[in-house]
Amino acid sequence: MITRDNYEEFFLLYTDNELSAVERHEVEKFVADHPDLREEWESLLQCRISPETHLAFPDREALLKPESEDSAYARSLVYYVDGLPFLHPDTGVVFSQKDSLYRTAKDRRVIPLPWLRAGIAAAVIGAIALVFLLTTGSKLNPPSPSAKTQTTIDKKITPAVTSAAAPALHLTEGQPKPKPGRAARTPIKPKPEPQQGLAVNNRANEEPTAVRTTVDPPKGKDQPSSDVSVGNVPVTESLAANVHLAVQTGIPKDQSSFATQALQEEQAADGRENDLGPDEPAAPSRTKLRGIFRKVKRVFGKTAERDSDGNRQVLVGAFEVSLD
């Protein structure tokens, strides 16, 4: 709103051309409504200085600069419009040493890290071996009570058989030395099947399969090297059956053989384990350790004397070690 108090500022803004069209119209209307202020308004308008266009810079050409190559495209257009020829690239000029510019993958530098690789490989192998041992240990220790009992019996009878082989050998020492590859001539009567069955049945009431496992003859290449046998039954089998009979018939501990004592102790341990009940699982760490030790024992379980030549030898895996 223009008043007599602020009109001077609006006049100055009008002179400086800083007002909008509406504001300019309001100023002109205010001046028309107040003719006494028109002279002052016109005097301010006269103070505007018009540019002197006749004044020109005298040496303008000196300020101009020659155009560089960046305007070549525009110049080419001008030439094209004017019908003038312009330069074309000369494709005959080639760079003859392009081979020196090529790069191959062989030039790349490869930093060898032998120790790092070896360390990674060792870590991977160790991890695989640990997993294998743990899995095999868990497989050898199934959670069912009957199977657990079977494995414990199997584990504990195997060394008993090996130790029980000594008296069997003692029995055959007095006999003529059998020739290798022939059947034994020792007049050892085969144990009656009912006795073995009796021993088996006494335990078969609880774990029949476990007992059968204990009397399985050794398999593999050990089978033909066994000279001491009764018919088709190996001596170790008959010895194991005798041991079982000894255990079942209740021979006093001090009068029994070392193998019988070992079997008695193991059966006592089995009885303690069975007393735990089927619902009470064994300690995990203990079962794992048992799995590992069982594996080791199986390897050395094949160490039953294979002294076909009368020499005491122990078979460890695939190697025969002489005990003499």
Place this chain on the structure above:
Amino acid sequence: MTDREYNDCVNLYADNVYRFILKNLRREDDAKDVVQSAFEKLWKNRGSVDALKSKSYLFTIAYHQMIDQLRKEKRVELKSAFREETIVSDRPIHPLKKTLETALARLNETQRSLVLLKDYEGYSYLEIGQITGLTESQVKVYLHRARIQLKNYLVSLENLI
């Protein structure tokens, strides 16, 4: 800014800058030196100057060089009579226009520059502030004071006549 754009600036703005500087310095040689120096600086910095802002760039450089030139003149204490003689005037000047030239010469260099930038080039308050380094309100106040001085000078002369 390309070379072509620079040459376009020469063709478009050399006269404007020259007039502005000549009206302030009132000596043709000094005005030419200032204009040449301003364009030389634009040529050197053409890579970083936008072509759309080249006019403001030129006026800013020329204004500050002009201020430096005026400060040198103040130190030398040139006589105003000598300055009046050096004004380039080869055409008959209208009496009112001559009176305005005299009134403009009586302003200080800041007020004169503001009036010339406003009336010659039509810059806004904000643009004048960017060229001269003043705020928009300062430009407005200084310019209004200059207008009132010019008006008072014209009115006083009319009263005398």
